[in-house]
Amino acid sequence: MMPRLKEVTYAARREHILRAAVECFARQGFARTRMEDIATAADIAKGALYTYFASKDDLFLTIYEAWGCALDESIQKQIDQLAPTERASPRHRLHALIVATGRHVQGDSVTCRVLMEGRALAAYTPTIARHVHAQQEQSLAQIEELIRQGRAQGEWPPQTDCRLQAQIIQAAIHGLMAQWHLIPGNFSWDEAAYTLAFTIV
Amino acid sequence: MMPRLKEVTYAARREHILRAAVECFARQGFARTRMEDIATAADIAKGALYTYFASKDDLFLTIYEAWGCALDESIQKQIDQLAPTERASPRHRLHALIVATGRHVQGDSVTCRVLMEGRALAAYTPTIARHVHAQQEQSLAQIEELIRQGRAQGEWPPQTDCRLQAQIIQAAIHGLMAQWHLIPGNFSWDEAAYTLAFTIV
Amino acid sequence: MMPRLKEVTYAARREHILRAAVECFARQGFARTRMEDIATAADIAKGALYTYFASKDDLFLTIYEAWGCALDESIQKQIDQLAPTERASPRHRLHALIVATGRHVQGDSVTCRVLMEGRALAAYTPTIARHVHAQQEQSLAQIEELIRQGRAQGEWPPQTDCRLQAQIIQAAIHGLMAQWHLIPGNFSWDEAAYTLAFTIV
Amino acid sequence: MMPRLKEVTYAARREHILRAAVECFARQGFARTRMEDIATAADIAKGALYTYFASKDDLFLTIYEAWGCALDESIQKQIDQLAPTERASPRHRLHALIVATGRHVQGDSVTCRVLMEGRALAAYTPTIARHVHAQQEQSLAQIEELIRQGRAQGEWPPQTDCRLQAQIIQAAIHGLMAQWHLIPGNFSWDEAAYTLAFTIV
DNA sequence: TATGAATGAGAGTTCATTCAT
DNA sequence: GATGAATGAACTCTCATTCAT
Numbered sequence: 016m017m018p019r020l021k022e023v024t025y026a027a028r029r030e031h032i033l034r035a036a037v038e039c040f041a042r043q044g045f046a047r048t049r050m051e052d053i054a055t056a057a058d059i060a061k062g063a064l065y066t067y068f069a070s071k072d073d074l075f076l077t078i079y080e081a082w083g084c085a086l087d088e089s090i091q092k093q094i095d096q097l098a099p100t101e102r103a104s105p106r107h108r109l110h111a112l113i114v115a116t117g118r119h120v121q122g123d124s125v126t127c128r129v130l131m132e133g134r135a136l137a138a139y140t141p142t143i144a145r146h147v148h149a150q151q152e153q154s155l156a157q158i159e160e161l162i163r164q165g166r167a168q169g170e171w172p173p174q175t176d177c178r179l180q181a182q183i184i185q186a187a188i189h190g191l192m193a194q195w196h197l198i199p200g201n202f203s204w205d206e207a208a209y210t211l212a213f214t215i216v
Numbered sequence: 217m218m219p220r221l222k223e224v225t226y227a228a229r230r231e232h233i234l235r236a237a238v239e240c241f242a243r244q245g246f247a248r249t250r251m252e253d254i255a256t257a258a259d260i261a262k263g264a265l266y267t268y269f270a271s272k273d274d275l276f277l278t279i280y281e282a283w284g285c286a287l288d289e290s291i292q293k294q295i296d297q298l299a300p301t302e303r304a305s306p307r308h309r310l311h312a313l314i315v316a317t318g319r320h321v322q323g324d325s326v327t328c329r330v331l332m333e334g335r336a337l338a339a340y341t342p343t344i345a346r347h348v349h350a351q352q353e354q355s356l357a358q359i360e361e362l363i364r365q366g367r368a369q370g371e372w373p374p375q376t377d378c379r380l381q382a383q384i385i386q387a388a389i390h391g392l393m394a395q396w397h398l399i400p401g402n403f404s405w406d407e408a409a410y411t412l413a414f415t416i417v
Numbered sequence: 418m419m420p421r422l423k424e425v426t427y428a429a430r431r432e433h434i435l436r437a438a439v440e441c442f443a444r445q446g447f448a449r450t451r452m453e454d455i456a457t458a459a460d461i462a463k464g465a466l467y468t469y470f471a472s473k474d475d476l477f478l479t480i481y482e483a484w485g486c487a488l489d490e491s492i493q494k495q496i497d498q499l500a501p502t503e504r505a506s507p508r509h510r511l512h513a514l515i516v517a518t519g520r521h522v523q524g525d526s527v528t529c530r531v532l533m534e535g536r537a538l539a540a541y542t543p544t545i546a547r548h549v550h551a552q553q554e555q556s557l558a559q560i561e562e563l564i565r566q567g568r569a570q571g572e573w574p575p576q577t578d579c580r581l582q583a584q585i586i587q588a589a590i591h592g593l594m595a596q597w598h599l600i601p602g603n604f605s606w607d608e609a610a611y612t613l614a615f616t617i618v
Numbered sequence: 619m620m621p622r623l624k625e626v627t628y629a630a631r632r633e634h635i636l637r638a639a640v641e642c643f644a645r646q647g648f649a650r651t652r653m654e655d656i657a658t659a660a661d662i663a664k665g666a667l668y669t670y671f672a673s674k675d676d677l678f679l680t681i682y683e684a685w686g687c688a689l690d691e692s693i694q695k696q697i698d699q700l701a702p703t704e705r706a707s708p709r710h711r712l713h714a715l716i717v718a719t720g721r722h723v724q725g726d727s728v729t730c731r732v733l734m735e736g737r738a739l740a741a742y743t744p745t746i747a748r749h750v751h752a753q754q755e756q757s758l759a760q761i762e763e764l765i766r767q768g769r770a771q772g773e774w775p776p777q778t779d780c781r782l783q784a785q786i787i788q789a790a791i792h793g794l795m796a797q798w799h800l801i802p803g804n805f806s807w808d809e810a811a812y813t814l815a816f817t818i819v
Numbered sequence: 820t821a822t823g824a825a826t827g828a829g830a831g832t833t834c835a836t837t838c839a840t
Numbered sequence: 841g842a843t844g845a846a847t848g849a850a851c852t853c854t855c856a857t858t859c860a861t
Contacts, residue, residue, distance in 0.1 A: 046247040047340060134394060137398060138397060138398065139248060144398075176407065178403075179403055179408060179411060182395065182403050182408070183392070186388045186390075187384050188391070189390075189395075190384075190387025190394075191383070191384070193391075194383065194387060196339060197345075197352070206377065206380055207380060210375075210377075210384055211384060
């Protein structure tokens with residue numbers, strides 16, 4: 016059981032550092048955040064960071080991934096909480112997806128900033144790029160599937176390119192996140208979710 | 217004539233450096249690009265950069281602004297080239313706007329990368345933030361006005377919040393740009409433009 | 418005991434760097450000394466300097482202050498070592514002050530150079546200026562007080578302006594230091610001290 | 619006569635540049651003054667400076683020498699203006715020398731700053747060092763001669779070391795200049811001159 | 820002669836990472 | 841494991857001087 020104890024401690028410290036890093040990255044951006052800042056925020060020594068994370072990039076990446084997982088969970092939860100009638104409707108499920116995203120962004124706007132910077136960094140950091148692509152693709156597939164089902168159920172008029180429509184919706188969601196990142200509170204997520212889910216043909 | 221010649225030379229050299237900088241920023245990102253890289257790419261001495269630009273930030277900002285201006289021109293030209301019947305239709309004008317943006321992104325995908333990074337940097341660099349905000353707001357106003365006119369002409373069903381709808385469309389456009397930046401050629405801009413302009417209620 | 422050991426090490430390294438810096442400043446002057454020169458002289462890496470000193474200015478200032486403090490101590494010691502009869506005489510105390518200054522200059526002519534440059538820099542560097550002024554004023558007050566006491570005891574004929582006389586004596590001392598800095602060994606400090614203290618009416 | 623005309627123009631421009639340089643050096647110090655600053659102050663192009671002066675050091679040196687010459691002239695004039703009775707007295711001539719120095723310092727405190735910095739730089743710049751030494755020695759000889767004459771005439775009690783006394787007086791004068799440089803107006807030059815010339819045994 | 824753009828060798832300073840303790 | 845001093849490459853920006861025009 017000692018390994019277990021160790022693991023708990025290890026995981027807890029990792030988590031602790033991660034939280035400190037998120038705060039720093041969100042406040043100052045990746046480039047302007049020094050490892051020392053993170054260490055100070057986490058109240059540990061600079062060198063100890065390297066016990067838990069291989070590098071600054073690794074730290075960033077871990078945050079990036081964690082956000083994606085948490086968002087996926089939020090979305091799933093939101094969908095699960097739908098009333099049975101609504102859960103049967105792809106449009107309602109899409110709505111739930113966007114609402115959950117909005118809640119996530121609002122509830123953890125700090126991490127959202129990190130995410131936004133991640134997308135920009137992606138282009139120059141192969142390691143990050145892979146993750147961004149994967150996440151992107153997965154999310155796109157989910158939306159596309161919803162649309163496909165919605166058409167099958169007659170909720171959406173048939174159109175040739177399901178994927179394109181999904182891409183536009185995904186693009187809109189990301190664009191809104193970017194806007195929120197730039198000017199938090201600039202619009203109502205709930206109204207945007209409603210518009211996106213129910214008034215896009 | 218000499219001052220004129222000088223003027224030309226000055227502007228030409230500025231332009232030359234700018235092109236070199238765009239290339240570097242697009243390839244390596246802002247943070248990883250050293251002034252020396254730009255100087256080498258432009259085939260001049262490091263110090264000479266500072267004759268034309270006050271700082272690395274200035275260089276970046278100039279590129280950022282130039283892109284915005286060029287895009288505005290492209291859009292205007294695209295709208296002007298519409299047949300009279302179409303030009304009278306806000307929906308067609310919106311379509312032209314998106315098409316022009318797509319062409320711009322495709323034609324100068326290199327600069328587009330720089331733009332994308334600019335949006336991410338904006339949050340941490342007040343100088344850049346101001347420009348991004350201004351550009352954002354101006355573009356939003358344009359779209360909003362198109363929608364307002366479209367509704368007045370019965371092209372769109374009336375909805376309470378013109379601004380929100382404009383924001384969503386703008387978000388979608390930016391999201392698509394970001395996707396293109398990530399995976400160029402991932403979708404068809406023209407089809408996306410058509411879908412965005414004509415099938416969004 | 419460990420913290421104490423660390424403390425000692427820290428102070429020792431600081432002292433070590435300081436000595437290296439003094440040597441460099443004295444040999445090349447402040448402006449021509451590069452941080453790298455100091456690091457090389459101290460046999461450490463350039464970056465390590467910044468663990469002990471915030472900047473090149475800080476380094477200089479520290480030396481400047483240290484010299485002043487050490488001089489004050491030397492003077493005090495010299496006065497304390499006077500025979501009781503002499504210690505009662507302000508003129509002898511003034512003599513001791515000048516002698517101590519001379520010894521200090523001769524014993525650490527290297528640092529003296531740094532001091533001289535400090536006075537010249539003072540006019541253009543507010544931070545240094547403050548320290549120079551303060552030191553100057555303190556030293557002046559000390560001399561003035563000696564003269565005042567000397568007059569009270571009838572060692573000096575009464576004159577209206579004690580401060581002016583003190584200023585002249587101080588000026589002479591500084592002027593002699595400057596000469597020594599220019600051509601070390603150009604005169605005898607002890608004779609100069611005697612002349613200044615005992616033959617100035 | 620053309621060479622003559624040229625010479626006039628040349629000398630005038632030199633003078634013009636010199637004045638600009640003095641102003642800059644006095645305001646910012648030697649190290650912080652850029653050649654461009656001087657060119658701007660003189661309202662000519664940077665490159666033109668090198669037509670008149672070989673280097674920044676040369677510029678400085680020229681100013682330094684000019685000050686010394688002008689001071690010598692001022693002193694000579696002051697002595698020449700003494701009433702015949704006074705002119706016969708070495709003490710009065712010494713007084714005139716100090717008064718003239720004071721007037722010079724006050725009247726051209728701007729150049730005085732440059733002089734002060736020159737003495738500090740002297741130690742690290744052989745070219746400057748030579749000039750400083752020469753000037754110093756000449757001035758010292760003059761004072762020494764005055765004292766020697768004064769003793770011969772019975773104005774000063776005989777003392778073994780004329781040179782030392784001269785050195786102290788010279789040191790005092792320089793020290794006072796340094797003080798004035800630091801805090802202009804901190805004392806009365808005329809009173810200091812009187813004290814130095816008439817109450818020092 | 821005058822110009823001022825170009826040069827390019829540094830300057831001080833920062834900071835991710837390492838490693839002896 | 842934890843520490844934090846040390847490292848040293850890299851960074852942006854400066855500026856005396858040169859030289860083609």
